[in-house]
Amino acid sequence: MLKKLIYASFFGIAALPALTKGQxxxxxxxxxxxxxxxxxxxxxxxxxxxxxVTKSPINHNFKKQSLSVIKVPEKVKIISGNLNNELYFKSSKIIVFIDRNTGRVRFSELNGKKLLTEKDRGTNFSSVQDNGHETYDVKQSFTLDTAEALYGLGQLQNGKLSQRNQKVLLKQENTRVSIPFIQSSKGYGVFWDNYSPTTFEDTPQETSFDSQRGDCSDYYFMYGGNVDGVVAKMRELTGQAPMKPLWAYGFIQSRERYKTQFELMDVVKKYRALNIPLDGIVQDWQYWGPDSNWNAMAFDKKTYPRPQAMIDSVHQQNAHLFIVSWPGFGPKTQQYAEFKEKNMLIDFDTWPPKGGAKPYDVYNPKARSIYWNYLNKGIFSLGPDAWWLDSTEPDHINIKESDWYQQTYLGTYLNWLNAFPLEHTSGVYNNQRLTSDRKRVVLLTRSAFAGQQRNGSDTWSGDLGSNWGNLKRQIPAVLNFGMTGLPYWNVDIGGFFAGAFVKDGGAKNPEFQKLYVRWMQFSTFTSMMRSHGTDIPREIYQFGNKGDWAFDVQEKYINLRYKLLPYIYSVGWNVTHNSGSFIRPLLADYPNDRKVRNLSSEFLLGKSLLISPVTDKDVQDQQVYLPAGYWYDFWTGEKIAGNKMIDKKTPIDVIPFFVKAGTIIPWGPSVQYALEKKWDKLDIRIYPGADGDFTLYEDENDNYNYEKQKYSEITFHWNDKAKTLTIDSRRGGFEGMLTNRKFNVDISPVGAENAAKGKIVSYTGTKTTVKL
Known part of the structure; x- marks a missing residue:
């Protein structure tokens, strides 16, 4: 009946059915x-x-400009009509129904299958005063099917994958990234476009967002059909993620903190002397001197007397430098004085305690430009490569009730606080790109909000304690974070606070070593492999020497990371070009497998690699679930039928790592840094048992010329029945591109330490087929 009514309707919505009196x-x-x-x-x-969908009290006048949403509405062909008490609007993808009496909105697939329904009279406004302005506590409730799972909400530390039956206060804090976005196992997503503290709650009666401040109920419903589809719709709505430079996928060393420029330079020298690959090093806080001079964006002359020489030294050793910058300023800085004079400080205490620092008004575009002008003049002009944007929540200490009502450029702070990291990173990203396009913007941030992916942001999970429970909780944390649409996320290897291990030998403590290397194994497969923490220095040589197990395991995984760079960089291109995800839940590819709906111990890197990190202290055999199909144990080459749980032995140097049949992996050369060798002799490893495809992406590595179509793609097709690999003609090109190269094609599954023994194929850019 519904289908007949819809197809009997008309295009356009100008002639809606008649409404009853008073409507x-x-x-x-x-x-x-x-x-x-x-x-x-x-x-x-x-x-x-x-x-x-927006709802507001009648005659409540307001203006709403989204900070997250940048998409301009399209002109959409719609069929509309009237069905019982509802108006309906049908596009080529979904049907939206509006109850004419209550205003309730519901969504369905084209075949009438229910997706999401607002609760009857589920939109509630409670009037509140906000510095003399009438606004509301706004709540929107929905009814969900009992069986559907929910994901998202940012980065939580509750250890759960599905967020059903949870109550969560979404308010930015260190270790908690709050994003009011959910996606369902039914293939839809909802972005609640509000920036005030918001309580998400799911009960058997309703699922709701309840924001402390808002002029309207405002949400975006998106139908993607599956996990990847919903992520793609969220990117379409809030912005695409730019490419990271190739070097940023290499190994990054950090510490809280290097105290002189000579200490920092010495770390790079030691890595090079030990032949341990390294691409980045991080300068953390207090390079500016005392706390009263906090975040002065200038180097202290006593401890960093020649900062240009330091940066040049890092570059001469083929490494890259991150410099930390905070949103707060000490009272003796020039920035503090200028921001105060121009009424561009938010008047509450931020880090460090008793330092007198205040955050600048990130919501003011002029303030963001002033911030960058200081950062550019004091630091960027010297040539560093990336930013560590710490405290992007921001830290809020010595809290007073009046703090929430501080006036910002957009209104009181309480209305906008969750968008602080989005606006702060937008200022740095946009202004650096205006200053120079020679280096891709790389932002390491401690918090994030919807849309922040467009700012070159890679968010880390905050200042976690060094323990096994925290390590385990990071797997569902990254999976839910990624399902909100933000692709890049990383951790402090080993956890940040390691004080519990200091008395018993620090980095020489076997218990800390075990925890650290397991954390590193996990980090090998995240978007930034980065060692950092306080209490215990984390450089590889702190753990011993070559021949010591704690040293050797680290070396093994750092080298594995570099071998995987051609695969990882191509996954990065899929993120940018196809709205893809870096780390993905198993349910993304196996949505009908009920066993993976709440599987929080495993993940996929791209579409082909399955990782199950070891997160228990004394485990010798780990249970791993392999979905349907055939899988190869990466370490042994054993082929295993899926759709079952298996036991995998996990000696200290092994993380359960499986490759899907039909996978094609380009295997990089052994290097000391990402750009040391060209990819002119790549091993192409094929894992037979199913047909497969892979596209190798290459560009100029660290500029934005790829936005001008200066990149290349080479697509590989594996035909399992015919045992042939077809290498398509190269698409595109760029300056310095390899025009002639060799591929060593190997069909036998081999472990990380084994050299490929395949067929050498000369490739000049034209289509080639190889029989194996």
Whole structure:
């Protein structure tokens, strides 16, 4: 009946069915506005699969400009009509229904299958005063199917993958990234576009977002069909992620903190002398001197007398330098004085304690430009390569009730606090790109918000304690973070606070060594492999010498990371070019497998590599679930049928690591840094048992010329039945591109330490087929 009614309707929405007495409607651009239950209800298609729904009290005048959403609504063809008490609007992807009496909105697939329904009278406004302005506590409730799972909400530390039956306060804090976004196992997502502290709660009766401040209920419904599809819709709505430079996927060494420029330079020298690969080193806080001079964006003359020589030394050793920058300023800095004079400080205490520092008003575009001008003049002009943007929540200490009502450029702080990291990173990203396009912007941030992926942001999980429980919780944390649409996430290898191990030998303590190397094994497969922490220095040589197990295991995984760089960089291109994800839950590829709905101990890197980190102290055999199909044990080459749980032995140097049948992996050369050798003799490893494809991506590695189509793609096709590998003609090109190269094609699964013994194929850019 529904299908007949829909197809008997008409294109366009200008001639809506008649409404009952007292009801009004207005056609809008690809949408409609109606009045119901003393509310104005506005439904607008942004695309055939993305719909914005706003509700506000009648006659409450306000302006709403999203900070996260940058998509401009499309002109969408819509069929509309009337069904019982509901108006309906059908695009080529979904149907939206609006109850004419209550304003309730619901969504379904084209075949009528229910996706999401607002709870009857589930939009609630409680009037509050906000510095003399009338606004509301806004709550929007939905009803969900009992069986569906929910994911997202940012980075939580609750150890759960599905967020059903949870109550979470979404408020930015160190170790907690709060993003009011959920996606369902039914293939849809909801972005609640509000920046104030928001309580998400899921009960048997309802699922709701309840924000402390808001002029309207404002959410975006998106239908993607599956995990990857929903992520792609969120990127379409809030922005695409730019490419990271190749070097940023290499190994990064840090410490809290290097205290002189000579100490920092010495670390790079030691890595080079030991032949341990390294691509980045991080200068953490207090290079500016005392706390009163906090974040002065200038080097202290006593401890960093020649900063240009330091940066040049790092570059001469083919490494890259991160410099830390904070959003708060000490009272004796020039920045503090200028921001105070221009009323661009937010008047509450931030880190460090008793230092008198205040954060600048990140919501003010002029303040963001001033921030960059100081950062550019004092630091960027010297040539560093990346930024460590610490305290991007920001830290808020000595809290007073009045702090929440500090006036910012956009309004009181309470209204906007969750978007602080988004606005702060936007200022650095946009202004660096205006200053120079020669280096891709790399931002290591401690917090994030919806849309921050467009700022070159790679968020780390914050200042965690060094323990096994925290390590285990990071797997569901990164999976939920990625399902909000932000692809790049990393950890402090070993956890940040390691004081519990100091008395018993620090880095020589076998218990800390065990925890650290297991954490490193996990980090090998995240978007940034980075060692950092306080209490115990983490450089590889602190753990012993070559021949010592704690040293050798680290060396093994650092080298594994570099071998995987061609695969990892191509996954990065899929993130940028196809709205892909870096780390993915198993349910992304196996949505009908109920066993993976809440599987929080494993993940996929790209589409082909399955990783199950060891997160228990004394485990000798780890249970790993392999989904349907065939899988290869990376270390042994054993082929295993999936759809079952297996036991994998886990000596200290082994992380359970499996490769899906049909996978093609380009295997990089042994190097000391990412750009040491060209990829002119790559091993191409094929894991037979199914057909497969892989696209090798290459570009100029660290500029934005890829945005001008200066890159190349080479696609490999494996035909399992015919046992042939077809290498397609190269697409695209760029300056310095390899025009002639060799591929060593190997069909036999081999472990990390084994050299490929395959067929050498000369490739000049034209289509080639190899029989194996």
């Amino acid at each position: 009004t409607h207005t056609s809008t651009f690809s949408g409609v506005k109606i009045s119901a239950e003393k509310m104005e209800v506005n439904v607008q298609f942004y695309s055939p699969a993305i719909v914005r």
